[in-house]
């Protein structure tokens with residue numbers, strides 16, 4: 001590990017406190033926009049290919065290197081890059097360590113990491129240690145030690161670490177961030193959000209084996225995928241910027257869904273239908289904050305159900321509910337008794353990021369185009385050598401819910417304390433600027 005550099009550390013803290021507190025749009029000159037950011041991408045499976053295609057739409061992104069364990073995937077990604085950029089990127093594949101060579105390339109500014117989650121922290125740490133800005137898929141780490149190591153390494157090297165939490169860039173989520181900032185909901189008290197998405201088919205290979213998602217379900221029981229739910233709520237509540245999580249408690253149901261699904265797909269006698277899955281089908285986690293707020297998180301990927309992130313936000317002046325995309329606000333002449341559609345508020349309180357980028361973003365792909373402004377912010381931050389709005393403390397705090405929820409479930413739902421990854425600085429850090 002690098003020795004701490006006090007200059008880097010101070011520069012980093014300054015960047016985190018001041019520059020990282022703002023979304024990029026509105027402060028970007030033409031010269032800055034045209035400056036290319038040289039990227040390598042590791043892990044070009046489903047998500048990685050999607051992210052690569054979005055990156056190739058951003059004028060500033062220059063893909064110099066691609067890597068995947070599977071050489072056909074590396075070649076496929078390189079072809080897509082060549083077609084778009086007119087130049088073939090360097091290719092790395094074949095072993096689980098081939099990415100180490102990519103990270104060390106001298107001609108890269110940043111590394112996008114879209115591998116299975118166990119690789120996220122080792123790859124992000126290696127990138128920071130050689131001066132490259134990591135943009136890492138969710139969650140950024142699996143253990144508390146890795147969460148701390150991300151924070152320590154980022155502070156010591158002066159290299160920010162961005163987690164690619166795309167739900168924070170959903171159009172409604174960002175308009176709500178603005179509305180919260182303008183006091184429309186009064187004082188926030190509670191949020192409820194969930195990753196509720198039928199992902200049973202993604203746990204198994206067509207040949208009757210387990211994918212990394214299926215393997216994960218045999219190894220732990222908690223909330224393995226909390227960041228889509230907690231990210232927006234944490235930004236609305238200024239977590240790490242005026243408030244912080246102090247504890248959580250977590251409970252899971254029995255694990256039934258994957259076994260039943262495997263029996264239907266492969267037959268009741270198949271080993272996957274008799275497999276012991278540890279991960280309960282529904283996990284419920286309750287977080288408490290220093291300022292007396294609560295967040296309820298759900299994780300449910302093994303049940304037949306429509307996709308729903310809930311995204312409920314309750315303040316002293318009203319409520320928003322993402323499941324129905326509606327809200328109810330109390331005003332001097334009207335109680336909050338009826339739901340109203342959110343659409344007119346979306347238009348009125350559009351976040352500046354979406355005002356500027358909506359045309360390109362909506363054409364760019366999935367999740368309503370959220371990845372486009374997300375990478376726009378990341379590339380801007382790299383070109384300015386500053387932290388993106390989602391910084392290393394967000395990555396550590398949101399990801400820490402993975403091991404902490406498992407610890408609570410293992411103890412029958414016992415309250416577990418939340419580490420303060422900012423070491424007290426949450427009290428002085430400014431809220432995200434709009």
Ligand SMILES: NC(=O)c1ccc[n+]([C@@H]2O[C@H](COP(=O)([O-])OP(=O)(O)OC[C@H]3O[C@@H](n4cnc5c(N)ncnc54)[C@H](O)[C@@H]3O)[C@@H](O)[C@H]2O)c1
Pocket residue numbers: 042043044045046047048067068069070073095096097098099114115116117119137138139164165166212
């Ligand atoms: N933010 C979102 O909305 C979203 C959506 C889907 C997936 N994800 C995240 O993206 C990541 C990838 O998910 P996916 O669905 O694309 O999985 P996937 O299995 O389709 O792709 C992962 C790729 O990583 C490669 N890989 C594995 N180990 C590697 C190594 N050591 N070096 C290089 N390549 C390696 C695999 O060969 C594979 O091609 C996961 O962390 C997942 O949680 C996020």
